[in-house]
Amino acid sequence: MGMHGDFLQLLKEQGYTLGVPTAAAAGHTLTNATTILAFKYRDGVLVAGDRRATAGNMVMYDRTDKVLEIDRHSVLAIAGVPATAYEMVRVLEHSFKYYRRTQLQELSFDGKLRAVSKLLKDNVPAALAGTGAVVPVFAGYDLEQGSAKIYFYDILGAEFEGAEYAVSGSGSPTIRGILHYVNTWGEQPLGALPEEQALVQALRLLTSAAEFDSATGGVNREASLYPIIKLITGAGVQTVPDATLKPLFESQVVRYV
Amino acid sequence: MYEEPDRWVEAVGNRRQYLDEQFKQGSPVVALTYDGGILLATVSKGTPKLYEIYDRLAIGGMGHPTDLEKLRFSFLEMAHVEGFNRSPSDVTGSRLVKYGIAPVIKQAFEEVYKAPFIVRILVAELGQKPEKDALLTINYDGTFEETTGRAVLAATPAVQTKMMSYLKEQGPVTLSLEQALDLALRAWAIGSLAHQQEETDQQAEAQPPASGAGLAAAAIPSADALMAHVSGIAGGRTIECAVLDRQAPGTSKYRSLKPAELSRLLPKSLQSIVVS
Numbered sequence: 001m002g003m004h005g006d007f008l009q010l011l012k013e014q015g016y017t018l019g020v021p022t023a024a025a026a027g028h029t030l031t032n033a034t035t036i037l038a039f040k041y042r043d044g045v046l047v048a049g050d051r052r053a054t055a056g057n058m059v060m061y062d063r064t065d066k067v068l069e070i071d072r073h074s075v076l077a078i079a080g081v082p083a084t085a086y087e088m089v090r091v092l093e094h095s096f097k098y099y100r101r102t103q104l105q106e107l108s109f110d111g112k113l114r115a116v117s118k119l120l121k122d123n124v125p126a127a128l129a130g131t132g133a134v135v136p137v138f139a140g141y142d143l144e145q146g147s148a149k150i151y152f153y154d155i156l157g158a159e160f161e162g163a164e165y166a167v168s169g170s171g172s173p174t175i176r177g178i179l180h181y182v183n184t185w186g187e188q189p190l191g192a193l194p195e196e197q198a199l200v201q202a203l204r205l206l207t208s209a210a211e212f213d214s215a216t217g218g219v220n221r222e223a224s225l226y227p228i229i230k231l232i233t234g235a236g237v238q239t240v241p242d243a244t245l246k247p248l249f250e251s252q253v254v255r256y257v
Numbered sequence: 258m259y260e261e262p263d264r265w266v267e268a269v270g271n272r273r274q275y276l277d278e279q280f281k282q283g284s285p286v287v288a289l290t291y292d293g294g295i296l297l298a299t300v301s302k303g304t305p306k307l308y309e310i311y312d313r314l315a316i317g318g319m320g321h322p323t324d325l326e327k328l329r330f331s332f333l334e335m336a337h338v339e340g341f342n343r344s345p346s347d348v349t350g351s352r353l354v355k356y357g358i359a360p361v362i363k364q365a366f367e368e369v370y371k372a373p374f375i376v377r378i379l380v381a382e383l384g385q386k387p388e389k390d391a392l393l394t395i396n397y398d399g400t401f402e403e404t405t406g407r408a409v410l411a412a413t414p415a416v417q418t419k420m421m422s423y424l425k426e427q428g429p430v431t432l433s434l435e436q437a438l439d440l441a442l443r444a445w446a447i448g449s450l451a452h453q454q455e456e457t458d459q460q461a462e463a464q465p466p467a468s469g470a471g472l473a474a475a476a477i478p479s480a481d482a483l484m485a486h487v488s489g490i491a492g493g494r495t496i497e498c499a500v501l502d503r504q505a506p507g508t509s510k511y512r513s514l515k516p517a518e519l520s521r522l523l524p525k526s527l528q529s530i531v532v533s
Contacts, residue, residue: 094341101309
């Protein structure tokens with residue numbers, strides 16, 4: 001019943017199903033592959049994603065937004081099949097709002113994590129059939145505990161906490177090593193970085209991923225295409241405008257050799 | 258008992274009488290547009306009477322809390338399912354009321370073997386532009402009215418008219434939130450005083466009328482007197498205010514005014530009531 005504030009249950013009662021398992025047709029390449037990352041910095045958590053969507057060796061689109069705001073204090077970064085991922089985001093967005101409005105209180109951070117898990121679990125048949133695998137990173141600010149949190153998932157819905165950082169997508173193996181190195185032996189751990197340095201770090205990481213992964217779009221300066229970067233602090237989610245990223249990229253990421 | 262048509266009409270008439278009786282103790286609700294959105298205000302006795310429904314929709318209610326709660330859930334379910342299946346911009350107050358809630362209330366009202374909903378509901382919708390702001394009121398029999406600028410809920414049509422004409426006297430000036438709150442509370446006091454007046458009039462019917470009673474009822478009290486009435490009553494209750502704020506970040510525009518913000522906006526004479 002709707003009285004429990006469960007929006008997904010309400011949809012199901014009306015005949016809705018999330019992942020319909022359909023075997024991928026032979027010779028048909030689905031859009032996937034990407035790089036998304038999240039790490040904690042001094043004021044909260046930074047979430048970033050490149051903007052390329054590919055199908056096989058085809059670039060489908062270069063203005064994809066893979067870092068999606070679900071509510072004022074949480075963000076889902078998506079890697080995998082976009083059709084399913086966007087649908088999940090829409091379900092989550094409505095679920096959190098529906099819970100808050102019916103129950104007259106905010107859904108707890110743990111409750112939000114469970115909601116992501118449940119959706120992924122519902123989606124397992126489609127993920128295994130090859131048409132709907134999604135591997136997201138969920139990041140947010142837990143207002144009750146006053147701290148930033150990062151979680152990553154596998155396609156079956158298992159949730160893992162990323163104490164300092166999390167990555168996902170085809171370009172992630174490259175930067176996972178970098179994150180470990182920087183966080184352990186860098187001048188200061190990621191968690192101590194002020195906002196500007198965190199942004200520079202994110203731009204460098206995505207540029208590195210694009211260097212080694214053809215399915216990750218780097219920065220395209222000719223077209224003024226910068227990654228999507230969102231910062232989540234106690235004050236809420238904030239999208240970093242291109243106007244801020246451009247000078248940082250030009251002064252601290254590009255190397256004129 | 259009600260098989261014959263004229264008996265049914267009689268039964269519906271009885272229902273009206275019964276329902277009118279139920280709202281007498283109720284607290285009026287006022288909705289006003291201001292320069293930044295729409296303000297909803299009432300003075301409640303414990304259970305809240307103002308609620309968020311969707312990104313740009315809010316309701317205020319009078320009547321039985323359980324009935325209001327039932328209909329609130331219907332509103333929420335319809336709005337969210339529609340917003341998910343189509344898009345948030347397809348969720349409009351007018352569609353929810355006309356094709357969703359009003360028919361349900363009307364049916365319950367006319368099924369004389371079952372209990373009717375003891376509610377009056379005010380729906381406020383924040384448009385994409387100020388001129389698209391809309392207000393709707395639904396009565397316990399399912400009839401609804403669409404207005405713009407201002408709307409009220411009160412125990413009887415006579416009181417509603419009184420409150421509305423008080424609001425209209427203020428002219429079409431654009432109000433700040435502070436001014437809108439001040440005006441809304443004065444209009445609430447007009448309604449609350451009129452409720453009390455009707456009560457005493459009814460009791461007095463049996464006895465010979467006191468001289469000058471009619472005159473007192475006709476005069477509109479001064480702003481100070483109205484505010485004094487609010488502070489007299491609000492002491493043991495809660496001044497409940499919510500806004501649909503056009504400038505609010507994100508998609509959800511509803512915000513209930515917390516004591517800190519409310520006391521900053523209220524006239525001086527009322528500030529101490531909110532803080533305590």
